[in-house]
Amino acid sequence: MTFIRNIASRFAYKTISVEIDPLLLSELDTVDKVTTSRDITFNLYNLIYHIGSIQSRRFAPSNRLKFMDKSDLIEKIYSDTDEFRVKINDIRSINGSETLTFISEDFGVGISVVIADKLFNIKRSTIQKIYGTKKRPDWKCQTQNNRILVVEAKGTISIQTSRTQEKTALIQKTKESGDVKVASLTVLNENSVSTNRFLDPPIDNSDISPMMENHILRAGHYASVFSFLGNSKLSKYYSQMRKRLEGSISPYEQVEKDDTFRELRTNDPIINFENKEFVGSFYEVEHEKNIFVGVDKKLLSYSGFIEFCDYENDTDTLVEGNHYILFKDGVLIVEIEKIGMFSDIVMVDKIKNYQSKITVSDIDEMNRISFSKYFISLLERNGFTNIREEAEIGYIPADITAEFNDITYYFELKIYRNKKMRKNVIAKVNNYSRKVLNEKFVLVTNGKLSRENLDNFNLTIIDRDALKEIAKNYRNFMDLLSAE
Missing domain, CATH: 3.40.1350.10 (Trna Endonuclease; Chain: A, domain 1)
Structure with a gap:
């Protein structure tokens, strides 16, 4: 097991070739509303982060740091090129065709997010998996101009399979209300740059106000993210925050949420970074390697959550041998080589290995x-x-x-x-x-x-x-x- 920074040290960014449906051009939030073929570059940390927060189940909060499980995907990306290329034959021969299918689906979802981020100027903290028992799109979010973007994402290693997936995706994306509805179709390649097609808008509108839609989506987003990052306490807390925003929280749940708030503020580890405080948890990855995952302390209170605005940029910083990755939505991940620096806020010998927290x-x-x-x-x-x-x-x-x-x-x-x-x-x-x-x-x-x-x-x-x-x-x- 190793940190992402060790796997992706040569190229932290990758490029994918994207074909944009002409019908979508007028919907884009970019200066260029003419070009249909574009190369889009994205950060590998963001790719894994978005895969996990959408593919993990929000309503089953987990104590397992699944961030490390999804980080395994980085091992299957070629590191000697800035093109997004996947070791398809390696996966098929070593891990089997079923694993290749799973990985294709994961990459398909993650790539749909990083492309949407570039084309639609989305609010990252509103990204949320769409739940339901019937066939539905994969995820939705709110853009900076308060439109609801709905996305159905597919991933495969074959253009022929992608053409077949297209028919289903174009139908599936219509099963959720939104202002713009997109089918994202990714084809993973080994010997050339991988490709994506972003297809087809419209459209039916939600009855919820843009402001309230923003708050509800954000609460669901953080609930998903912290289930993925192994902090079931924060995941459940934001699920209850969502219920409060929807007006569906029970008196018992409200008391439980208030108790959790006090516990998070007073008992859980707090890291200071860039003049901000982050509440979270530590995990051992392997001997002498640890990870901290946390959230901006301002996001704990109801008023702080409502007033919070995404940071202007992601931050990727090496400080005294420890690697800080701060996302725009206020979530902090620290890859720690020198755990002794944090001995004043956590009992180092009590940190559990992420593999031990499992169901x-x-x-x-x-x-x-x-x-x-x-x-x-x-x-x-x-x-x-x-x-x-x-x-x-x-x-x-x-x-x-x-x-x-x-x-x-x-x-x-x-x-x-x-x-x-x-x-x-x-x-x-x-x-x-x-x-x-x-x-x-x-x-x-x-x-x-x-x-x-x-x-x-x-x-x-x-x-x-x-x-x-x-x-x-x-x-x-x-x-x-x-x-x-």
């Missing part, structure tokens, strides 16, 4: 890369040694091998979005396990398995229920492994 729902949101890193950390904490990725037993693939008490374990990892695992997949892994003689083969999955699916299989399985127990206490892993 099975957090695992569901991981891609294959993040899950592998989490599982390796789990093995390390349980005393396994000689841990390796992408091993082979003869011609049999295994995602991870590790040793414990002179026994070699082979782990096959399976992550599913729908949490369902097919019997034929279990059978395939079971065939692998039969070819292992003096070692142990283990299937690890977030899938739900019924006992009838396991008949006739002599296979060690860590399934969804087992992962729930491991999330409660990592030491349960060894009990579950030996029980099998």
Whole structure:
């Protein structure tokens, strides 16, 4: 595990080629309202930040620092060019086609935001995922001139697939009220610059006043951001702030919100930066590497929240070996090499590793890369040694091998979005396990398995229920492994 600054040190900015629908030109908030082909440059920190705050679930506040999970995406971007190019073959061969699909979707969402930011002059602190049980657009926000921008974002590695996605996206973007509705279609390329098409406006208006729309969107934005950044206290706090703005908060929730406000103001760590105070939390990333995530203290009070204006620019500063990334919406991330500098505001030996704060729902949101890193950390904490990725037993693939008490374990990892695992997949892994003689083969999955699916299989399985127990206490892993 490493900081983004170490991965993206050569090129912190990337460029993508964008084609703009002529129908959108009059809607743009740019000096140029004529050019339909443009190269747009964006910051990699912003890309990851926006991917996470939209792709993470706001209504399931999490204590896990999912910022580090999404940072894995940076490893799959070519660093020796300023063009946005993705290591497609590397992802497909090492992590599989399903992971490539997940990554394409993530990049599609993030790129739609950084392009919209350049074309429509949006208020970053109003960016919010659109929720609902039916097919809806991905996100919406308010522009500086108080228009509501609605975006449906798609990402793929094929222009042919993108053309197919276009039909669905143009329909999906109409399912939410707004002033401008856009379909964003990204095609990731490996050997040339990646491309995007921004298509088609109109239009139906909201009945909510622009000022109140701004406040409600912002509250939802911060709730999403802090679920992504692993501070469930702040995430829940801003969810309650949103309810207060909508007039739907209950008396109990209001009391809880007030209690949380006092606790944040008096008990939680506060960092001073650029003559501002930021309230937040610390996480260990790995040995002697930590991260702080927090918010401008002014945004805690109701009046401060209402009156807050986005900063003029993002800030990216190295101070005495620690890297400060301050976003326009008042959110601060600090990549810390020298944690001792903060020993007066936090008990350094009490900072927990971000991998320890996890639920099975957090695992569901991981891609294959993040899950592998989490599982390796789990093995390390349980005393396994000689841990390796992408091993082979003869011609049999295994995602991870590790040793414990002179026994070699082979782990096959399976992550599913729908949490369902097919019997034929279990059978395939079971065939692998039969070819292992003096070692142990283990299937690890977030899938739900019924006992009838396991008949006739002599296979060690860590399934969804087992992962729930491991999330409660990592030491349960060894009990579950030996029980099998």
